[in-house]
Amino acid sequence: MTDGNWSAVAPAIRTIERSAEAVGRYEKIELAFDISASFANPYEPAEVAVDAAFYSPAGSRLDVPGFFVEAMEVRGKAGEERIVPTDWSGWRVRFAPTEVGRWSYVVSVRDRGGVARTGRETFDCVPSGSAGFARVSPSDPRYFARDDGTDLFCIGSNAARFPPEEYVARYRELFANMAEHRMNWTRVWIPNFEKESGTLVRYDQTECARLDGLLAAAETNGVYLDLCMDWWRNFGAAEHSGRSGAFATDHCYWEGAGGKCETVRDFFSLPWARAQYKKRLRYTVARWGYSTSVFCWEFWNEINCVAGYEPETITAWTVEMADELRRLDPWRHLITNSFGSYMVEPTMWRLSQIDFVKVHGYWHPKLQDYDVQVRGRDMGDFVSHWVAQIRDFGKPALQGEYGMVNDDWGLSPYCVEDRAGVAIHNGAWAALHAGSAGTGMYWWTKDTIMPLDLYGVFTPLARYLDGVHLTEWDLVPREVTASHEQIRALGLVGDRHALVWLQNREYTWHRTVVEERAPTPVGGVDLELGPFERGRYRIEIWDTHAGRIVRVDTIDYANVHRYVRYRVPLPIERDLALKVEYLSGL
Numbered sequence: 001m002t003d004g005n006w007s008a009v010a011p012a013i014r015t016i017e018r019s020a021e022a023v024g025r026y027e028k029i030e031l032a033f034d035i036s037a038s039f040a041n042p043y044e045p046a047e048v049a050v051d052a053a054f055y056s057p058a059g060s061r062l063d064v065p066g067f068f069v070e071a072m073e074v075r076g077k078a079g080e081e082r083i084v085p086t087d088w089s090g091w092r093v094r095f096a097p098t099e100v101g102r103w104s105y106v107v108s109v110r111d112r113g114g115v116a117r118t119g120r121e122t123f124d125c126v127p128s129g130s131a132g133f134a135r136v137s138p139s140d141p142r143y144f145a146r147d148d149g150t151d152l153f154c155i156g157s158n159a160a161r162f163p164p165e166e167y168v169a170r171y172r173e174l175f176a177n178m179a180e181h182r183m184n185w186t187r188v189w190i191p192n193f194e195k196e197s198g199t200l201v202r203y204d205q206t207e208c209a210r211l212d213g214l215l216a217a218a219e220t221n222g223v224y225l226d227l228c229m230d231w232w233r234n235f236g237a238a239e240h241s242g243r244s245g246a247f248a249t250d251h252c253y254w255e256g257a258g259g260k261c262e263t264v265r266d267f268f269s270l271p272w273a274r275a276q277y278k279k280r281l282r283y284t285v286a287r288w289g290y291s292t293s294v295f296c297w298e299f300w301n302e303i304n305c306v307a308g309y310e311p312e313t314i315t316a317w318t319v320e321m322a323d324e325l326r327r328l329d330p331w332r333h334l335i336t337n338s339f340g341s342y343m344v345e346p347t348m349w350r351l352s353q354i355d356f357v358k359v360h361g362y363w364h365p366k367l368q369d370y371d372v373q374v375r376g377r378d379m380g381d382f383v384s385h386w387v388a389q390i391r392d393f394g395k396p397a398l399q400g401e402y403g404m405v406n407d408d409w410g411l412s413p414y415c416v417e418d419r420a421g422v423a424i425h426n427g428a429w430a431a432l433h434a435g436s437a438g439t440g441m442y443w444w445t446k447d448t449i450m451p452l453d454l455y456g457v458f459t460p461l462a463r464y465l466d467g468v469h470l471t472e473w474d475l476v477p478r479e480v481t482a483s484h485e486q487i488r489a490l491g492l493v494g495d496r497h498a499l500v501w502l503q504n505r506e507y508t509w510h511r512t513v514v515e516e517r518a519p520t521p522v523g524g525v526d527l528e529l530g531p532f533e534r535g536r537y538r539i540e541i542w543d544t545h546a547g548r549i550v551r552v553d554t555i556d557y558a559n560v561h562r563y564v565r566y567r568v569p570l571p572i573e574r575d576l577a578l579k580v581e582y583l584s585g586l
Contacts, residue, residue: 010114011037011048013107016121024128025100026147028290031066031093037111042068042091043201045279048111052093054330057101057125062330066093066107067286072209078169083206094290096331097125098132098147133331134224134295136355136396140471143437144356144396151471154224154295154438155458156185157424158401159445160231167191168213174450179221181455182462185438186445187226187400188214189301194280198258199272201279208287215291224295228338229284231301234264264307268317278324285328296334297325302360305340315347322353338400342372342386349393356437357390358400366407376404377510380426380503380575384434384490391477396437402427403443404509414513415444421454423509428461429544429575433490433501435477460547464577473497481563483526487572495533496582501544502527507574523571527578528563529555535585541570542577556586 012035019030031052039048050066071086097103102124108117132147139145144152156178162170171188178186191210196202218225235254253259253267253276260272267273288294299321300306303314322335334355339345341361349357363376375382383399391397403423404412415423427440439461448454475492480500482489488503506519534557541551550570557564570576 009038011035011109011111011116013109013116013118016107016118018121018123020123022124022126023097024130025125026096026098026130026132026292027128029095029097029123031095031105031107032090033092033107034090035109035116037109038113039111041200041202043203043279043283045282048109050091050093050107050109052095052105052107054095054097054103054105055120056097056099056103058099062095062098064093064095064289064330065282065286065328066091067283069208069287070205072205072212074168074209074213078166078173081165081167081169083209085205094287096290096292098331100125100127130292133292134334136334137471140474141394142391142396142435143471145471151469152184152224153432153465153470154185154398154441155428155462156183156187156223156439157442157445157449158187160187160189160228160301161191162446164210167210168217170446171214172217174445175217175221175223177450177455178223181459183455183458184222185224185226185295185441187228187298187441189228189231190214194252196252198252199260199276201276202252203280203283211288215288215293218293219291223293225293226295226298226336227288228298228301230299233305234307235261265310265313268313274317274320277321281321281324282328285325289329289331289333294333296336296355297329299335299337302338302340304343304345311345311347315351318348319351319353322351326353341401342369344389346393349390349395354395356396356398357393358398359386359390360401361386361399362402362409362443363404363412364407364409365405365412377514378426378505378508379423379440380430380488380490380501380505380508382430383427383436383440384430387431387434387436387440388477391435398436398438399427399431399440401443402440411444411447414509415448416452417513418448418509419452420512421448421452421457422507422512424449424454424457425544426503426508426575428458429501429577430490430503432461432465433477433492433499435475435492460542460544463547464542464544464579468499468579475499481528484522484524486520486522487525489527493530495531496535498529498532498578498580500527500529500578500580501575502568502572502577503575504572519573521571521573525568525572527566527568529566529580530557530563531559532557532564532580533582534559536583538581538583539566540579540581541568542579544575544577554583558586 014034016033023029052064054062070089072083076082104120104122137143137145191207193204193207195204253261261267338358404414406412424442431440473494475494480489480491491500504519539553540549543550
């Protein structure tokens with residue numbers, strides 16, 4: 001490193017240390033090394049850039065950017081957590097091989113004096129237990145799958161952020177409990193590691209170390225992370241800093257802090273700002289792109305809420321940045337964006353650069369819109385309604401946020417009073433049976449799911465999905481006709497299979513918590529099932545709270561009529577679920 005008096009001397013790469021001679025498929029191998037080069041800022045790729053080319057056993061090439069790191073350690077217990085520098089800094093390359101066999105690689109460094117390259121080195125990739133990266137299913141683009149072809153139905157909630165003094169410890173706690181209860185997905189607002197004021201490219205290594213810890217905890221527990229990369233809404237807006245995550249005085253793109261953006265719109269339109277952001281994307285992919293726990297890159301939390309939002313500008317920016325991510329990311333992680341409550345933006349969701357779609361929405365005590373105030377009192381109705389608004393874009397659809405809020409869009413006391421997690425339960429089951437690619441993603445994880453120990457609300461649904469092949473059964477979401485108006489019957493129906501959720505409409509968080517009334521059980525409910533292929537069918541009736549089969553029936557579908565009438569043999573007090581599967585011909 002020099003003081004900026006550039007030398008014409010070509011750079012050099014010192015001895016490279018490799019983390020292992022062999023690594024499991026989809027698992028991390030890391031190269032650590034020092035370089036001799038002329039640069040003033042190791043985070044500025046225009047001054048110095050490290051890259052690696054990896055060659056697979058089949059002969060394909062995957063290019064991965066390297067990154068500069070100041071090594072840190074997480075120390076102390078939750079509430080007293082500290083990120084402490086160690087005595088090492090230098091350059092690293094992180095890579096996850098996607099094929100079994102012998103790989104080779106070449107590392108290069110470029111500065112203003114030229115380019116230096118290593119000779120080819122090799123390592124072996126061996127089979128592992130990893131299922132690979134999250135993808136849109138090639139069999140059914142409405143759902144997700146893993147690289148090994150297995151279905152990936154997202155079961156989880158939002159866990160946006162924890163305070164710095166307990167960040168890694170709390171995520172370790174959360175992910176361990178999620179794994180125990182068969183949850184596999186959460187959404188995180190990643191730490192703001194691009195902090196330094198002014199036009200220099202600088203990445204806060206303390207925040208980067210927190211994100212390293214987050215990824216390590218997720219990998220240990222098999223949790224997929226929706227990594228939301230930005231959430232701020234304005235420059236210099238102190239009134240927003242606590243609630244929405246805006247940076248009151250130190251946003252490094254804002255001209256008031258030494259940047260070049262006078263307004264938020266400048267962030268999306270100025271060539272300088274777009275170039276700076278692309279450098280951050282490079283660092284993000286370099287440091288964390290190796291991980292199969294990165295479910296997706298999400299550009300923004302509720303991007304329409306930034307000051308001066310202009311759809312055309314934001315859409316163009318999204319296309320440009322998604323194309324840049326595709327160029328940088330050899331593993332091709334999923335890419336998405338999000339909008340504020342109740343907003344569906346077809347132009348954004350139809351972009352080929354966007355892999356899946358989302359909708360946010362909450363019950364709010366003062367908003368009198370029917371879809372908010374009335375549907376919101378019953379999350380079975382609310383979530384199924386909003387999923388239906390976004391499921392026809394030919395992509396996986398998620399209820400990205402939902403729950404109950406107070407007048408100021410903060411935590412509603414009803415969330416804490418819902419100690420049985422009725423809103424969470426109904427949102428999860430309704431989302432599945434409305435055609436979503438995951439459960440409804442409840443917002444208040446750290447305020448309700450963690451302190452009230454509500455993880456177990458999700459386990460029955462995970463058990464119910466055992467043996468279900470959403471990407472193969474060609475299921476169509478529709479309401480199943482039920483003989484009693486008090487029963488909501490949401491179904492996913494195919495030629496040989498059906499999944500049906502039967503909800504007593506009186507079993508809602510509002511009736512349970514606010515009205516303090518129990519639902520009235522309903523018996524003798526007839527359903528019209530089908531149309532199916534002619535044959536014999538098994539019907540499993542599931543207790544959605546215990547996560548077990550409580551009765552099995554067999555019916556013959558002779559195709560004399562379009563539908564077959566099936567009387568549910570149990571009273572429906574809260575809710576039940578049916579799994580219908582073809583057994584044989586008649």
